[in-house]
Amino acid sequence: MIVFANIISLTVLFAVPLLLVALGGMFSEHSGVINIALEGMMIIGALFACFSLQAFDKSGFGPAHPQLAMFCGILIAGACGMIFSLFLAFAAINLKADQTIGGTALNQFAPAFAIVLTWAIQGQGLTTIQVPSWARITRETFGLAPIEGQTFWNTLIFKYFYLTTPIAVVLLIVSYVVLYKTRFGLRLRACGEHPQAADSVGINVYKMRYSGVLISGFLGGIGGLAYTVAAGSGFNSDVGGYGFLALAVMIFGNWKPLPILGSAIFFALFKVIAAYSGSLAFLPKFEGVKDISNLYQMLPYIVTMIVLVFTSKKSKAPKAEGVPYDKGSR
Amino acid sequence: MKKSRKPLSQNAALIGVLASLLSIVIGLLLGYLLLVILNPGASAKGMAAMLGTGIASLDKFGKVLYQAAPLMMCGLSVGFAFKTGLFNIGAPGQYTMGTFFALVCAIQFQLPWYLCLLAAMIGGAVWGIFPGLFKALFNVNEVITSIMFNWIGMYLVNLLIANMPTMLASAWGASNSDRTAALSSANPGAIIPKGGLDKLFGNSSWINISVLITIVVAIVIWVVLQKTTFGYELKACGLNKDASQYAGINAKRNIILSMVIAGALSGLGGGIYYLAGTVQYVIEKSVLAMGFNGIPVALLANSNPIGVIFSALFISYIQVGGAAMQPEYSPETTDIVIAVIIYLAAFALLMRGVISKAFANRKQKEAAKK
The missing domain is CATH 1.20.5 (Single alpha-helices involved in coiled-coils or other helix-helix interfaces)
Structure with a gap:
């Protein structure tokens, strides 16, 4: 049973970054901008958040108020992701540049910048930023007495519990409400479907698209921190391709918040199974095959491709995504 | 009437080159600014290392050429797909597949180098077919397919190599089993010959004839695009798919063919790099960067195959210089x-x-x- 508690809590842990980043991608694409730079935004968010957490740790603020410090870290991650996303917004909206190429540039920039900066600050070759251990939520956080040994519920809830998880749930609900129940959400979606029509009724398409990209930067940055705490070995200037995986999650979730939650859990489950494939009794064993975890790593991508084939005809992708909006064109 | 020459300001090719040079200058200036911010004392030395190392010695220049060859192939691949209106971000996957095919032919089947290179092209082409097929038949965006197939390709190659005992270095007298065998011990005949170029470059261990092969390929691609009906049809599809279809061009066939050729070019790049005999394929955790570097090469060259030769040389040149910036940067x-x-x-x-x-x-x- 402990194994299942482990798998479930790990799945939730890894679903959180996928969920946040895919939601970010969703906002950007609903506004009409393809955000392929999610990976880069995650890296930048995680980079500055981890540096701040380290600073909080040294100044004593972190150990004294662990969850408040973590909350500040999350805000910093979001803010830095947002600032970084301005580069995409500027190129894609003001300069009408090719969005995929601009995004590729940001993806190339972010990991290099992270390595160069950590190298310059921490010294040659020291490119890992450790996440302080107080960042995790434990029984003590709630004033509960520690218990001996492993129990099912304790493993399920407290083994991998970070503040990013409840915040992700809140952000999911907020995203749903904003996208479907507010005037802003309707206008945002209109700009991704038919910007000319939106403009004709007085909606400022540029402003809407900026909002979409900035929201995606905010969520992407937080997702980067969520990935780093999930990965558990500190920040290493990369986020393991989760930004690209989140794109798949978003497509698999048909650009809608709740299906995105489902597909994030699905992808995370496969990632966890791949990591644990050696020790899970119920998985097929494939006698004599080495490194079978690679097969499980591959599966979510293959499933996405199969799903794309069947759904591409009735895809809910925003119609005008990837097309720079030009007031003069009809 | 005398045929008047176009004024300089309307020469598209010249403006393209100038735009690329301007990008390079701005890029280098910002890079220098970053160096000054990070470590003012060493910035001049760092910049000198980045810009000067490539021609500091014949050996380093040999390394520039050696690294430029696979970059050129990936750049040609991305650029070729661009001409057909496709963004081939799948070059890393095709590159990995080409590498795998080449190494299997070299180590498992003990074939000579030219057959291995052919196999590399086939491997890349096989991986390039998928984005093309998905785009043409199911209208799935090739960027998404390419990204998915980059990861699928990497995990597949890892899985296959781990399960082919003869491929691993451990089968050929070395102790490590996380990488493929060194070609010098497994099959020296699969190493791309140096063709006397090493004498010319002061016995540089890097240089071989691959840079000449890639230049020939670049010229062939230029001829195909500029001087053949096939190339014209590809470019027409890239400029306006609907109009070209109306004119009787089979757009679907061209999309698939374009991706297959782009894949073959990336695959050849992988073969060229790993058959040089200087590196072994290590089982990877993340997608190889070489394929991604084909994107700046193609963009800087404005997707022109001849321009790719020069932009690949430039990127390779500053990469060799970047390695020399340690330990300050x-x-x-x-x-x-x-x-x-x-x-x-x-x-x-x-x-x-x-x-x-x-x-x-x-x-x-x-x-x-x-």
Whole structure:
């Protein structure tokens, strides 16, 4: 049973970054901008958040108020992701540049910048930023007495519990409400479907698209921190391709918040199974095959491709995504 | 009537080159600024290392050429797909597949190098077919398919190599089983010959004839695109799919063929790099960067196959220089410069606009003087 508690809590842990980043991608694409730079935004968010957490740790603020410090870290991650996303917004909206190429540039920039900066600050070759251990939520956080040994519920809830998880749930609900129940959400979606029509009724398409990209930067940055705490070995200037995986999650979730939650859990489950494939009794064993975890790593991508084939005809992708909006064109 | 020459300011090729040079200059300036911010004392030395190492010695120049060859192939691959209106971000996957096919032929089947290179092309082409097929038949965006197949390709190659005992270094007298066998012990006949170039480059261990092979391939691709009906059809599809279909061009067939050829080019790049005999394929955890570096190469060259030769040489040159910036700066500083260059290339139209405006202003002033 402990194994299942482990798998479930790990799945939730890894679903959180996928969920946040895919939601970010969703906002950007609903506004009409393809955000392929999610990976880069995650890296930048995680980079500055981890540096701040380290600073909080040294100044004593972190150990004294662990969850408040973590909350500040999350805000910093979001803010830095947002600032970084301005580069995409500027190129894609003001300069009408090719969005995929601009995004590729940001993806190339972010990991290099992270390595160069950590190298310059921490010294040659020291490119890992450790996440302080107080960042995790434990029984003590709630004033509960520690218990001996492993129990099912304790493993399920407290083994991998970070503040990013409840915040992700809140952000999911907020995203749903904003996208479907507010005037802003309707206008945002209109700009991704038919910007000319939106403009004709007085909606400022540029402003809407900026909002979409900035929201995606905010969520992407937080997702980067969520990935780093999930990965558990500190920040290493990369986020393991989760930004690209989140794109798949978003497509698999048909650009809608709740299906995105489902597909994030699905992808995370496969990632966890791949990591644990050696020790899970119920998985097929494939006698004599080495490194079978690679097969499980591959599966979510293959499933996405199969799903794309069947759904591409009735895809809910925003119609005008990837097309720079030009007031003069009809 | 005398045929009048086009004025300089309307020469598209020249403006393209100037736009690329302007991007490079801005990229390098921002890179220098970053060095000054990070470590003012060493910035001049760092910049000198980045810009000077490539020609500091014949050995280093040999290394520039050696690294430029696979970059050129990936750049040609991305550029070729661009001409057909496709963004081939799948070059890393095709590159990995080409590497795998080449190494299997070299180590498992003990074939000579030219057959291994052929196999590399086939491997890349097989991986390039998928984005093309998905785009043509199911209208799935090739960027998404390519990204998915980059990861699928990497995990598949890892899985296959781990399960082919003869492929691993441990089967050939070395102790490590996380990488493929060194070609010098497994099959020296699969190493791309040096063709006397090593004598020319002061016994450089890097140089071989691969850079010549890639230049020939680049010229062939240029001829195909510029001088054949097939190339014309591909470019027409890229410019306007609907119009070309109306004109009787089979757009679906062209999309698939274009991706297959692009895949073959990336695959050949992988073969060229790993058959040089200097590196072994290590079982990877993340997608190989070489394929991604094909994107700036193609963008900087404005997708022109001949331009790719020069832009690949430039990128390789500053990468060799970047490695020499240690220990004050990490070699990834070069990647930042390259990223800035791609970012600027993303709004190439704007850059070109700025340059032609500058030309126009000068002409107006000259006219006013008269």
